Structures are given as structure tokens and as C-alpha cells.
Amino acid sequence: MIIEEKSLLPLIHFDEADGWDSVRKLCSDYLCFSGQQRLEIALKGNVQSVAIEHHYIDKDYRDTFSSFHSKRFSTPISRCVRLHFFSRCITNEELRDSGKAQDAYLGYSVIRPTRPNCIGRTLLDLKNYAGLGAYICKCSEKVNLQGIELVVEGFPFISQDGDATVCAQSALWMAVRYYSNRYTVYPESYPSQISNLVQDYAVGSRIAPSDGLYTWQLAETLRRLRFSPITYAKQGFGEESFRRILYTYIESGIPVLATVPGHVVVLNGHCSDFTNLASIKSATFTTDFCTGVTVNDDNASPYQIVPEKSCGHQGVKFCDIQEIVVPLAEKIFLTAENFEKVVVKVLDDPRVGVETLSPALDKETLVLRMFLTTVKSYKKQLVINGKGDPQVQKTYRELPLPHFIWVCEISTPSEYAQGNVLGEIIWDATRNVWETEGWIAIHYPEVLLIDAGSALNGSQEIFTFSLTQAGKAYPMYRSNLKEV
Amino acid sequence: MSPTVETFRDTYGGEPFFSSQDDYEKFRIRFGEELRPELEKNREARRKSEEAARKHCIA
Incomplete structure (x- = not known):
């Protein structure tokens, strides 16, 4: 049923007479058949009604319209339509x-008058993907729909228009928009701005229409957007280290740009399978249980799962990923691969390792989970979840800590299966890799070692605390990713 | 007066982990030296990564 078909905000209730084809008919200058199919796949049949916002002026399309499309003889329309999706038949009231509308709101998609790809700025709520079995980076947006404010949580998506933007700009846009939505320190960037950022390096090439970019240009664009990007190639690190690095950054809530031959996508989440957790024989990083990634590929639909061991996937294949570009924040100096090395060294060290300081952990097989986070978020969670022993909680809460920290949570298979950990190593992410005294805390069930000297802006001075509530497990840190 | 390491110890308790400055220095130097080869390998892998990034064109 179509309600107020001739108005500027018609509503379509999906029933036997009306559905996605009716949406396309009402948006005939914008939504093409392939765009319709992509939305149908993305929304997985959860949509019961669609509100069509005609004459929508979209900031991202208007940006490419001004910088490119308007310069053509045959000019596309400068406006868009925006589709709002609802999980039930929503009324005008x-x-x-x-x-009243928030609980049913599944997000929006801006539809551009561009061909062959019409899907513009899109944010689909993760509640639409319940049961997907993945952990995904999320940001939120407040959407103004004719005066009412609706909130949507997810990961931004946009398709390339094939002219002003190709996959490189689209992937950069998705990653950068996630950051500007989530953190106020990053300004909002528009597609032509992203293209122009590399113009100094387009030696002998034109900016638009775009012929694509080199991987290093992706990193350079991010650098000019205030990030401190880092590039990893599989051929440099080897397959196993490369995949561990990739998953560690995703676990940290950092979406990464992944290049495959001739294409680039955004990896924004991962899937894990802990079925074999109980059978591990030696210390194991949780990245070993990861089974695939979730991908925003501008040629497909958002939140596609790309399993590691599947050749049947039609789009990007995990084995084809050659490089990743990680948009790190400026103050993150210590990288994932180096944090892994220091963690392994600490745990095995004859002076501060498990064998010497923790009889409880020494007789167990360890499960190790590494991630990067802000101390603000970490302290917020420890107030709620504690740290097993009140001394640890009090010290962590009150001690000045750096803005970014690397954390390696230490657990056992039985505790990890219940979402619990028994200790952690915390390392200052603002330390240079060669400053091996960068550890802030080593917490085992029986003991806490803490660097009070660095916390007070002096040289390292380690204090040790014997813990009275040894062995008490506490919930693992959860904030970087949303479980769907 | 700003808190110092001494006031930290008075307030929070805890004992120095290392018996002396010399003990700490020995630990720090050994730890760094044992770690260095692994970090060097990572540095070389990063260099190779940046080389690869200069060759790969994406559309």
C-alpha cells in the first residue's frame, strides 16, 4: 500500500500489491534495478515499510556534483532521494x-541519479543483522527526518559513481566517515576532498575521472586527514603474521583498508569460532579462532561476510588480500606486531613471566587477546566490571595513564568460554617500539606489577602488590566492537 | 605538592619490584637485547610492505 503517493514523503507498506518494485517506480530517476537488488540483499527481508524523502540534498553527492558532474554537457540531477527503512508498517503519525518510530528504524540509504551505481551514503542499523555471528565496528548518526530525530548505529557505506569516485575513494570515504561519526577529533570529509588530497602525487595523471590509486596513496590520503597510517603487505610479513595483525586491529575497533588485485575494500569486523577452545595445547592468541572478516565492498552490499576458508564467495576472497592500510590515530606509536612480540617476551621472561610470578597461570594453557583502546573507555569498563581484586581496580582507576593503551588479556579456555579473564598486560601505546620499558602493568592472579614512575611522568619505577583475591576472574573488556 | 613516587607508595602500598637501580638496569638492558632481533624482523617486514604498496595500483 502506498500512502500519500504524490507527497514529498510517500510511505510504502510492503504487502502483496506493493514492495521493492513500488519503491523503484516511485524513485524512477534514481533507483535502478541493480541498486534495488543490492538494497534487498543488504536489508535481508526485514523491511516492512519505506519512507521516501524526495528532493533530498545530500552533502556527499552535492560535493561530487559540484566538483565533477556539473561540468558535463549532459548533467545529472543535483538532488537525491533518501530512503528510510522500517521493520514494521510505520504510520504518518x-x-x-x-x-514511536525509533524501535523500528533500520537506517537509511541516499539514492543518487548516477549510473551504473546509484547507492550513495548509506547507514544500515546493525540490529538488522542480528544473528550474523560477527563483531563489527560501529558508529552512530542522528538522522533528521522532517523534524524528528532517529538514531542509527552501524558502519557507513557508499558505492562508487565510476567517475569522480572509484573503489579507492569509496573505501577511504567509508573508513573516514566512520571515524568522523565516532570521534569529534576527525573532521567530516567529502568524496572530492578525498580525491584532491592526493593531487600533489598525481604526477602526470588526472584527478577526475579517477583511474584509481596506488596503495601508498591510500595511506598518504589518510595521513593528510590527520591519521598516522601504517601499511602491511602479506609478502612482507608472511601469511600467518599478516592475518594476526589484521585481526588484532579489527579487534581494536579499527577498520582497515584491504587491497586485493585491482580493488580495495574496508574490513570492519570479524567472525570467530571458539568450538575448539578447550582443546588448545599451548598459549594461543584469540586471533587464531577468527574465521573470517566482515567487509564493506562498494561493489556489493554492506556487512558481507568473507570467510577465510571459502572459495565460493562471489566477491572479495580472503586469500586475495595483499595489503592492509590501517588508519591509526596520531598518538599510537607502538604497532600491533611489536606489541605481540613484547607480550610473548613478558610472559616467557624469567623475571616477570608467568612461570616465576604466577603459579596459578603456569599450570594452565593460556588464551591471549590483544587489542588497542583508549584509557577513557578502559577505565569506564573497569568501573563496571572490576579487575578481580579491588587493589587492581583502585590503582588502575586512579593512576594517570596514556590516552591509548595496548592490552593483552590473559585467560584460560574455561574462563574465556564464559567471557572472563584472569589478568592482563597493559602497554603504553605512545611508546616507541625500542623503549622496551613501556609496560604500565602486568597483572597475574597473584600479583600486580605497576609502573608508578612513568605514570607520574618520571623514569620507570616498578611496584609490586600481592593480591588477596587471587584467581578471581572478571569480565573481558568489550567496547571496541558490537556483537551481532 | 604534586604526588611523587614516594607519596604513591605511602598511599597505595606496594613494594619496589627491583632490589636496586642496578638490578633494574640489568633487567631492562637484558629484556631489550633479547627483544631486539624480533623487532628488527618486524622492521624489515614493514620496509618490504612499503615497497609493495608503491607497486600495487587499485581502481
Whole structure:
């Protein structure tokens, strides 16, 4: 049923007479058949009604329209339509009250008058993907729909228009928009701005229409957007280290750009299978249980799962990933591969390792989970979850800590299966890799070692605390990713 | 007066982990030296990565 078909905000309730084809008919200058199919796949049949916002002026399309499309003789329309998706048949009355519409809101998609790809800025809520079995980076947006405010949580998506933007700009846009939505320190960037950022390096090449970019240009663009990017190639690190690095950054809530031959996508989450957790024989990183990644590929639909061991996947294949570009924040100096080395060294060290300081852990097989986070987020969670022993919680809470920290949580198969850990190593992410005294804390069930000297801006001075509540497990840190 | 390591110890308790500055220095130097070869390998892998990134064109 179509409600107020001739209005500027018609509503389509999906029933036997009307569905996706009706949406396309009402957006005939914008939504093409392939665009319709992509939305149908992305929304997985959860949509029961669609509100069509005609004459929508989209900031990202208007940007490429001004810088490129308007310069053509045959000019596309400068406006878009924006589709809002709902999980039930929403009424016009409910659309005037955000409190009534919010629970059913599945997100939006801007539809551009561009061919062959019409899907513009899109943010689909992760609640639409319940049961996907993945952990995904999320940001939120407040969407203004004719005066009411709706909130959507997910990962931004956009398709290339094939002219002003190709896959490189689209992938950069998705990663950068996630950051600007999530952290106020990053400014919002538009597609032509992203293209122009590399113009100094387009030696002998034109900016638009774009012929694509080299991997290093992706990193350079990110650098000019205030990131401190880092590039990893499989051929440099070897397959096993490369995949561990990739998963460690994703576990840290950092989406990474992944290049495959001739193409680039954004990896924004991962899937894990802990079925064999109980059978591990030696210390194991949780990345070993990862089974695939979730991908925003501008040629497909958002949140595609790319399993590691599947040749049947039609789009990007995991084995084809050659390089990743990681948009690190400026103050993250210590990288994932080096943190892994220091963790392994600490745990095996004759002076500060498990064998010497923790009889409880020494008789166990360890499960290790590494991630990067902000101390603000880490302290917020420790207030809620504690750290097993009140001395640890009090010291962590009150001690000045760097803005970014690397954490390696230490657990056992039985505790990890319940979402619990028994200790952690915390390392200052603002340390240079060669400053091997960068550890802030080593916490085993029986003992806490803490660097009070560095915390007070002096040289390292380690204090040790014997813990009274040895062996008490506590919930693992959860904040970087959303489980769907 | 700003808190110092001494006031930290008075307030939070805890004992120095190393018996002396010399003991700490020995640990620090050994730890760094044993770690260095692994970090060097990572540095070389990063260099190779940046080389690869200069050759790969994506559309």
C-alpha cells in the first residue's frame, strides 16, 4: 500500500500489491534495478515499510556534483532521494514522533541519479543483522527526518559513481566517515576532498575521472586527514603474521583498508569460532579462532561476510588480500606486531613471566587477546566490571595513564568460554617500539606489577602488590566492537 | 605538592619490584637485547610492505 503517493514523503507498506518494485517506480530517476537488488540483499527481508524523502540534498553527492558532474554537457540531477527503512508498517503519525518510530528504524540509504551505481551514503542499523555471528565496528548518526530525530548505529557505506569516485575513494570515504561519526577529533570529509588530497602525487595523471590509486596513496590520503597510517603487505610479513595483525586491529575497533588485485575494500569486523577452545595445547592468541572478516565492498552490499576458508564467495576472497592500510590515530606509536612480540617476551621472561610470578597461570594453557583502546573507555569498563581484586581496580582507576593503551588479556579456555579473564598486560601505546620499558602493568592472579614512575611522568619505577583475591576472574573488556 | 613516587607508595602500598637501580638496569638492558632481533624482523617486514604498496595500483 502506498500512502500519500504524490507527497514529498510517500510511505510504502510492503504487502502483496506493493514492495521493492513500488519503491523503484516511485524513485524512477534514481533507483535502478541493480541498486534495488543490492538494497534487498543488504536489508535481508526485514523491511516492512519505506519512507521516501524526495528532493533530498545530500552533502556527499552535492560535493561530487559540484566538483565533477556539473561540468558535463549532459548533467545529472543535483538532488537525491533518501530512503528510510522500517521493520514494521510505520504510520504518518508515528513518523512525527521519534519515540514511536525509533524501535523500528533500520537506517537509511541516499539514492543518487548516477549510473551504473546509484547507492550513495548509506547507514544500515546493525540490529538488522542480528544473528550474523560477527563483531563489527560501529558508529552512530542522528538522522533528521522532517523534524524528528532517529538514531542509527552501524558502519557507513557508499558505492562508487565510476567517475569522480572509484573503489579507492569509496573505501577511504567509508573508513573516514566512520571515524568522523565516532570521534569529534576527525573532521567530516567529502568524496572530492578525498580525491584532491592526493593531487600533489598525481604526477602526470588526472584527478577526475579517477583511474584509481596506488596503495601508498591510500595511506598518504589518510595521513593528510590527520591519521598516522601504517601499511602491511602479506609478502612482507608472511601469511600467518599478516592475518594476526589484521585481526588484532579489527579487534581494536579499527577498520582497515584491504587491497586485493585491482580493488580495495574496508574490513570492519570479524567472525570467530571458539568450538575448539578447550582443546588448545599451548598459549594461543584469540586471533587464531577468527574465521573470517566482515567487509564493506562498494561493489556489493554492506556487512558481507568473507570467510577465510571459502572459495565460493562471489566477491572479495580472503586469500586475495595483499595489503592492509590501517588508519591509526596520531598518538599510537607502538604497532600491533611489536606489541605481540613484547607480550610473548613478558610472559616467557624469567623475571616477570608467568612461570616465576604466577603459579596459578603456569599450570594452565593460556588464551591471549590483544587489542588497542583508549584509557577513557578502559577505565569506564573497569568501573563496571572490576579487575578481580579491588587493589587492581583502585590503582588502575586512579593512576594517570596514556590516552591509548595496548592490552593483552590473559585467560584460560574455561574462563574465556564464559567471557572472563584472569589478568592482563597493559602497554603504553605512545611508546616507541625500542623503549622496551613501556609496560604500565602486568597483572597475574597473584600479583600486580605497576609502573608508578612513568605514570607520574618520571623514569620507570616498578611496584609490586600481592593480591588477596587471587584467581578471581572478571569480565573481558568489550567496547571496541558490537556483537551481532 | 604534586604526588611523587614516594607519596604513591605511602598511599597505595606496594613494594619496589627491583632490589636496586642496578638490578633494574640489568633487567631492562637484558629484556631489550633479547627483544631486539624480533623487532628488527618486524622492521624489515614493514620496509618490504612499503615497497609493495608503491607497486600495487587499485581502481
